[in-house]
Amino acid sequence: MRVFPASIPLDGRTIILAGSGFMADAKARLFVNSPARLKWFTGRNADPVPHDLAQVAEVYDREPTRSDLRGATLVFIAGGEPRFIDRLARRARRRGALVNVVDSPAESDFQVPAIVDRDEIVVSVASGGSAPVLSVDIRSAVEQVLPANVGILAGLARELRGTVKSVLDKFDDRRAFWERALRGEARDAALRGDRAAARRLMLKTLNEVQPEKTGIVHLVGAGPGDPDLLTLKAARLLREADVIVHDRLVSEGVLNMARRDALRIDVGKTKGHHPVPQEEIGDILVREARKGQRVVRIKGGDPFIFGRGGEELDVVRAAGIDAEVTPGISAALACAASAQVPLTHRDHAQTVTFASGVVKSGGPDADYETLAAPNATSVFYMGVGAAPQIEAKMLAAGRAGATPVMLVENGTHDNERRILTRLDSLADTVVRERVHGPSIIMIGETAALGQVTAAAQTELQETYA
Structure with a gap:
């Protein structure tokens, strides 16, 4: 800053x-x-x-x-x-x-700064004098989403702050009141421009018996890492969260959208290194929610696509705690879009299948007969370490060795890398290119349609000439 x-x-x-x-x-x-x-x-x-x-x-x-x-x-x-x-x-x-x-x-x-003036609410966009035109453009974008009458709401909050403090002694009680007052019927009346109705509804809310604070767990998809790909609902839940339980794949840009005073709990895992076991993650969610906290369990991609969200949802529900799920843009969709690989195509792929390169010990393996079907795209998560097995099983199931493969490492991040190869060279490519970051592997004819560097594109054309 x-x-x-x-x-x-x-x-x-x-x-x-x-x-x-x-x-x-x-x-x-x-x-x-x-x-x-x-x-x-x-x-x-x-x-x-x-x-x-x-x-x-x-x-x-x-x-x-x-x-x-x-x-x-x-x-x-x-x-x-x-x-x-x-x-x-x-x-x-x-x-x-x-x-x-x-x-x-x-x-x-x-x-x-460039200023958005809503009376009691003033938003400033500053560039330190280096780019005033850019500041003005950002101000215009903010003006489009900031309600014209939001200043009425802030003015009432200032006017009634002393009254609220005299009625509610505890800080947590006051905060709970303001959350209800500024996000409920009073807010709606103020944004309509009806100040008198908004004031009346705020006082009505203040005089009501406050319900006992109950906790809730939100399973939220953070998307692939680019904060611009976070859903509006996910961004709102982050702003409102008391506790944020996050994985290592959740980018700092996404976490920066949260309240500064929210408790952050890092439960990230890497291959072979699980400092917080899955059972303990469930215990954390239940423990924090039972304190009456709004808990956001945020995961890279989508919580229900290879994110173990289903297991965590079972734990929370079994404890009698309310839970909600907010989807995110899955890494497969984001990486395909970034590399411009159409996962389905009328000429090349009529189906798309998501699979995990890592399966539960002792559990069933993926259906490689289906994954190797012609005119289909197969997308593997967590496949870098399992590249030799994926290559061998896909070839054994009948997929041609010349089938195009696109690897996208660190998708949507500044250091994103796209590598185009063939199925029978997949394992060698992972070693030769030193692929270590989180990656998506897309196998199928549509992979050849993606965008990579000019040199890689030339090499691919020569390969399939």
Whole structure:
């Protein structure tokens, strides 16, 4: 984080603006609906001040003096000769003000972020002055999803905060109240613009007997790792979670969407190294939920596709705890999309089958007769270590040795790697290319349609010429 987006309360503050023209107008408009006192020094022979801004600012047709700067919190300098800018900035700083020289980040104490203004709710997007156009584009995206009346809801929360604190002594009780009030009927009324109804419903919620806090476990799919591929519901559950139990395949970008104060429990496993046994993971879920916590058990990909989500769901249900499942984009789908491998194709594959390269000790093996069928795509999870066995069993079941194979290592991550080979070279390729990261292996004619490096594509064309 190169810049810290602090919030400055504006009640009782004085803002100084020096200069005229469109840049000064833009800075003045930031404070049109604020409680701050805006003193605007346009200088002599300046451009006319727009009528709407003249109504909210104290306008002076001269330069600010030392006494004008007394008590100022922020000083904006919009244009002028370098000597004037330097002199005014030094005077302002000596009086404790922060200075912004418009369009000159290096000379400024702070930069003005792109702002989404919803009255009580203000969202700022800052780039440290390096990319203001990008900040504006991000602000536009935020404006599209942030309800216009969300400020009403925040205003009521501020107004009633003292009342709530006097009624509910315990922090956990207050937090539970605000969760119900700000996510229930009161919220809906506020977002409709009905402030009176929202206030009435908040007080009604406050006067109701609060239900005993009950825990819940959410099994959530984190997708393949790219935070942009996380579902909206999964992102919301992460923000609301009290406890997050996560695997090693859940990326840091996904975990960063969670509340900072949420308890994180790492139960990640690697091949041959299970520091937290599966039975203990179930115990953790039950223990935390029985405390009344909202527990998110988040797994890479989808929890019900080779994620042992079914086993964990059984444990939670057997303990009498509510559970919900939120799907994620499975690694097979994400890697296929990233490599542009169509898993089904009218000309090449009428079926697709997902299989695990690792099976339970003593348990049944995958059905290789089905996996080796022609005109089909077979996708193997956890197949890197089992590549020799997969190759041998697929060949023994009748799949041709020249069948294209696409390996995608670290799919959707910055270090994603795609390797195109043949079925009868699968095991050798894994060793030669030193494939160690989490990988998906796609076997079938459609694998040849994927996108790899130009050199690899040329090699493939020569192979199948």
